Amino acid sequence: MQQAQQDLLVLEAQSGNEKAFECLIAWYHPQLVKFACSLCGNQALAKDAVQDVWITITRKLRTLDDPRAFKSWLFRAVRWRVTDLAKSKFNQFIELDETDTSTLPMETTAVNETAIEQRQMNKLIHRLPKKERAIVTLYYMADMTVAEIAQVQQIPQGTVKSQLNRARKQLAQLLDQ
Numbered sequence: 001m002q003q004a005q006q007d008l009l010v011l012e013a014q015s016g017n018e019k020a021f022e023c024l025i026a027w028y029h030p031q032l033v034k035f036a037c038s039l040c041g042n043q044a045l046a047k048d049a050v051q052d053v054w055i056t057i058t059r060k061l062r063t064l065d066d067p068r069a070f071k072s073w074l075f076r077a078v079r080w081r082v083t084d085l086a087k088s089k090f091n092q093f094i095e096l097d098e099t100d101t102s103t104l105p106m107e108t109t110a111v112n113e114t115a116i117e118q119r120q121m122n123k124l125i126h127r128l129p130k131k132e133r134a135i136v137t138l139y140y141m142a143d144m145t146v147a148e149i150a151q152v153q154q155i156p157q158g159t160v161k162s163q164l165n166r167a168r169k170q171l172a173q174l175l176d177q
Contacts, residue, residue, distance in 0.1 A: 001027050003068065010067035021061070025054060028071075031142045032078050038137035039082045041126065049081040056081075072151035075138065079152060124174045132167035139164055 001009075012020035029050065036046030056077065064073060125136055138144045138152060146164070150157045 006070060007067040010061075010064070010070045014062050014064070014067075021058070024070075028074060029054075032074065034141050035075060035134070035137050036078050036082050038125065038133045038141075039079065039130065040086050045085055046082065049078055049085050052085075053077045053081050069151075071144065072148045075142065075144070075148075075152040076154070079134075124171055127174060128167055128170055132163055132170060135160060135163045136167045136171070 006024075009020045009024050013024060032050045032053070033043075033046055036049045037043055040046055040049075053074070057074065064070060125133055128136065134153065135149060138149045139146075144152070146157050146160050149160045149164075153160065
């Protein structure tokens with residue numbers, strides 16, 4: 001979705017257009033679930049967090065002043081909700097083990113080999129430390145810019161760049177193994 005399309009949908013949703021809001025949900029929901037899974041490693045907790053955020057967004061969407069900030073606002077809300085749920089339900093993040101990666105949602109593709117490669121890449125990504133895992137998920141799977149990731153993670157852009165660089169090097173090492 002292009003920025004202009006998103007901005008128009010957000011403005012329409014803010015004015016009460018349910019179809020526009022449904023389009024935003026349809027577009028962002030899979031990305032949000034992947035991001036939440038990358039943070040906590042638990043698909044059920046991730047889905048709960050994303051659902052909670054959509055409910056909150058329906059009530060607070062009109063308070064968003066800049067429609068261009070919608071994407072980072074949404075991902076930041078998911079990040080905080082995952083943290084809250086993980087603390088309240090489990091009192092710590094749950095690490096994803098090798099067998100759980102098969103439950104992660106993946107893009108459906110016509111070619112089975114692509115699905116296998118995606119599954120293998122998901123396994124590698126989930127072997128990264130939490131910070132790098134979140135950065136990689138936002139950058140590659142949610143197609144966010146460094147500036148947007150900095151807003152979501154509430155860290156400087158330079159930190160995002162260094163964590164992304166570190167994650168790339170770690171992924172390259174994991175691929176070589």
